[in-house]
């Protein structure tokens with residue numbers, strides 16, 4: 001594994017095995033981690049559209065193509081810097097390309113093995129992993145520099161795991177036939193270890209998504225150490241051939257870094273839990289999903305019994321309102337506004353209120369101003385899911401029907417038939433939140449205001 005940056009620490013969590021913790025504070029928007037993949041598979045349809053080096057995607061084929069295996073790069077610089085690694089994979093990728101009767105899944109697995117092969121062959125291990133970072137087990141591992149696959153493997157009891165095991169076996173055979181096994185020292189890549197690396201994919205891979213399609217996926221061991229939360233404090237993006245994480249809000253020393261494994265923008269707690277159970281095979285025990293959150297509460301955030309009782313009462317009322325579809329955004333806005341005025345932040349209550357906001361938005365029970373007040377309060381309270389809340393707000397706005405494909409909720413807000421003052425207010429918040437595409441949204445909003453004569 002790559003060396004862990006000095007700003008992070010890998011240690012046991014109370015609720016989710018190991019996790020990554022901040023050793024220093026991070027400001028909102030700051031990059032918290034950047035880590036490179038050890039295995040990448042780019043699907044057939046995206047071969048020309050994904051740069052093999054930096055993984056950036058394009059609508060049209062990238063201009064630099066390998067005449068032997070067809071891999072593409074976005075620039076000459078990427079092509080050149082990928083050269084030494086590509087030398088190890090080119091012939092194998094070409095061999096794979098020539099195979100006709102191979103299922104997409106086996107092809108995918110062989111592509112992963114080839115990239116791992118090239119990674120192991122091109123990296124001098126200690127460059128990849130600082131000597132001082134090696135654990136005892138890593139030192140003993142013949143595949144020095146790669147993670148402890150045992151801890152990452154998918155359990156055989158998982159639905160479909162036996163079938164995936166067979167597909168891996170077929171992939172290993174094809175990889176050997178293509179010459180993969182013969183061209184590397186046997187001690188470096190033993191079949192059992194290759195199989196274990198592939199078995200780590202289902203529960204640890206990062207998808208390379210574009211245009212609503214998965215162009216491929218990759219395994220980034222260091223990033224795999226980060227746990228999921230439905231109240232994440234980080235988000236990730238593919239950048240310069242690596243996975244980069246950015247802080248969604250200010251992160252304090254000793255806080256665990258988390259990101260959301262799912263797009264939960266339209267799911268209730270029960271739906272989220274079910275989805276995580278079936279897709280990822282674990283019971284989510286994040287702050288938002290646990291009843292009292294005591295297990296997951298960040299250090300120093302334990303509540304007194306009295307506060308717990310008070311919060312519990314408010315949550316019960318909120319839950320009841322959600323149950324009978326009685327939520328009005330204006331009510332939620334009032335509670336959030338009071339919390340913000342008093343600078344009183346309680347994650348449990350905020351989770352409940354966000355949930356209520358989602359329901360109210362779905363029922364379209366709010367004005368743009370109500371949403372704006374909610375968002376402003378959430379922002380003041382430095383509560384992350386405001387992004388999600390904003391998305392829910394988008395749902396509640398009638399304009400969504402006409403503007404469903406809006407890339408950003410603010411766009412929907414900007415087009416809403418709402419009083420101008422509210423639009424301006426909302427746009428101001430959007431800018432303050434530095435939401436993606438805000439410059440575009442603002443321009444559109446301002447043009448709209450001008451059109452309406454203000």
Ligand SMILES: C[S@@+](CC[C@H](N)C(=O)[O-])C[C@H]1O[C@@H](n2cnc3c(N)ncnc32)[C@H](O)[C@@H]1O
Pocket residue numbers: 015016017018019151152203204224225226227228229280281282283284285286
């Ligand atoms: C990609 S790994 C994260 C690192 C992992 N904790 C470890 O020790 O290797 C994902 C696994 O971590 C655990 N996990 C992650 N987020 C969790 C959460 N919110 N609640 C419970 N378990 C979680 C689950 O066991 C899951 O299969």
